[in-house]
Amino acid sequence: MSDAERPTGASRTALATLLGTTLEWYDFFLYGTAAALVFDKQFFPSLSPAAGTLAAFSTLAVGFVARPLGGLVFGHFGDRLGRRSTLVVSLLLMGIGSTLIGLVPGYGTIGLWAPVLLVVLRIVQGIGLGGEGAGATLLSMEHAPEGRRNLYAGFPQMGTPAGLVLANLVFLATNSLAGHGTFLAWAWRIPFLLSFVLVGVGLVVRLRVTESPSFHQAREHDEVVGFPLADALKAGLPQLGLTLLAVLANSAVAYVFMVFTLSYGTQHRGYDQQFLVLGVTGAAVLWFASIPVWTRIADRRGRRTLFVGGSVAVLVWCAMFFPLLDTGDGAMALLALAGMGLILPVTHCVQGAIIADTFPVRVRYSGTSLILQAGAVLGGGLAPMISSALLGSGNSSAGVTCYLVGICAVSLAGAVALFRTVPETSTEQAVRRPERAGEACTPAP
Template sequence: MSNSPPADGTGTGRTAAGRTAVATLAGTTLEWYDFFLYGTAAALIFDKQFFPSLSPGAGTLAAFSTFAVGFVARPLGGLVFGHFGDRIGRKATLVVSLLLMGVGSTLIGAVPNYDAIGFWAPVLLVLLRVVQGIGLGGEGAGATLMSMEHAPAGKRNLYAGFPQMGTPAGLVLANVVFLTTNSVAGDATFTSWAWRIPFLLSFVLVAVGLLVRLRVTESPSFNRAVEQDEVVRFPLAEALRVGYRRLGLTLLAVVANSAVAYVFLVFTLSYGTKELDYKKKFLILGVTAASVIWFATIPFWTKVADRYGRRTMFVGGSVAILAWCVAFFPLLNTNRSLLALLALVGMGVIIPVTHCVQGAIIADTFPIHVRYSGSSLILQLGAILGGGLAPLISTALLDASGSSTGVTWYLVGVCALSLAGAVALFRLVPEKGPEPAAEPPAQAVART
């Protein structure tokens, strides 16, 4: 018996639900393309372009610091877009978030480097990274809600998983464009100026995404909240009434997935090329292959969650991530390509087990009329505490010790805390009966 809340009861047709799912997948793919493109460039290019006077280690730290800035900005975007998403609707805010992300990424491709304008080059880079962060801060929770709130009965986890697929899809797209541009231009030309091409392509990709996103209808759940006069003036304040204990445990439960994912996706590129002498192309292809597996397995795991319940699956996935973090760097450190590929692909197999349902778990913490604000707060705080700081902390630990052992213990510690948080959260919230975020049944809607 699934522990998912009852279906929305909105009467939305499967065609509209499917169109919305595809639109949210397309939008999140494009936004994550922009975000991961920056992460890859930060690991491999930006230290030379924007911090050339620093040592290699300090330059990498500086580049990862600008990467972290985007995460610092994400809660601001989450708060702003969450507020208006609960007051004026999901669709309009998601259109604006996509535009912000596209404009920020396109302009990054046009920023002069340090040799051209000195100090102002990293300043402009940071400002545009803030724009990226604000845009993505409004995307994650809103896209999950938009798809989940259109879902047919019994398929809430499946539909909430479509926007989650945008994370690995965006990474695959970013890496394919990055590698293709590098191969065509050559290493020297790519490092000099051709790295800008993938960022400039964001303008075209976002235009396509907007055409898809503008065709979807507003969330039936939000429309019903408007009809029943449930829209509140300060939705975030209302969302906090869920209680700080539950909010804290939900936040703790999702931190590990973000931390592990960003060490795997971003820090590994820098560590593998500079410390282990792996070829850049090999590592990017390995991460890309793992991301394809990540993408392809999300529908399977979300169907499992809809059929059997997501709690046991989430806890089991949390244990698996912890165990693989113990093995990940030792496998990389063998300097054997086959074992390194196993380490990377293993992450692609394990990460989606918890990633695919965490958006739905967060959403079901809050009532419908304040769900965007509450979900954005938890999602973005989890992202900054987990993913935003992970490459920076990992680089600092590596510089301090000269070994990846500290990074391994850091990841194991974060995973253990998240596992404890998930177990405590699921004990706190009864498995049977409606969750606080569950929509009223269709019969009740008809009588109001």
């Protein structure tokens, strides 16, 4: 590809990865919203409201447990066969899983098999998404023009809030058109069945993108390795551990904000369900719109200062978030949600690029998937369930606030330590030249 052609191809690829990740996150977030508002009644009707919500969030967590498996499998083949083909398969898996969830009979029809099938399909969803996050980030980032690496790596990150907005809007529209009673009875299935159509559109777009130039170069220089995960681990336990700690809080805070807030606000603070869903959706719009701003700042000023400053801001806002919700005032609740929508993307938008630049091209998919999915399980997957358990049968959110502030403090310490242990070098040269065996890349500034 010539220099003149590359920006156009890079932009097309960035938009394609954004669309693909949006559709995958749409499917994944449908489950989270349904777990917060519907699944306790459909699949765990014999339990109390609190126990039913906890059980529904437990099935939500199962998808996160499956994500590392998907990340390892797709990472392996993504480093050996290419990023593009593995992303096509991951999107297909997610679409099949979501469509079939819309067809699973409730507990009243098939008894215990209903939650069992729900869990199995959630695992399919988790495996599909496990291969998406790292692969989409790499495909876009490795097409990026010089000096815009963070911006292009941020396009797939925009798929997270975009998928949340799409899922919530479809849920709200279905609920409004069908009526609440009909929605709880069967119409909640419509958003899941819609996945079949949306994923078909996504596959058409994804099949038209080109393979990563960096992967092509690695293959031309015969750098493809038989077991890329083993080579990825050569980055060393200290650096891998600190990178994992640095990104842990973002996942935990995001899922408390996007999922747990819905059940907490409606069951314990008396907020209207539609009001909260619209509030979270509006905050996700701010999240989506602010990512290009933050990534451009990272390209100009360096991602390290941005990430550490964002980590501090997330910690401070987590200390304020539930106290604002607990006022019971709609304006304060909207302020809490909007603040989260503006602050979360500061760290979220560059974490994919930070992780990716820890690894050389030949093992980058495997290494990035390992860190991303481990962070998703330890952070996001457990967060709604831990928050529900901390809340228990009482109304005090103090335990949840302490949990979020604590995990933010751990991540902040990990980020500071990580950026003190790696040199202020860029990995752009590593992308353009063959890498020696055993050589590892270090995070770019």
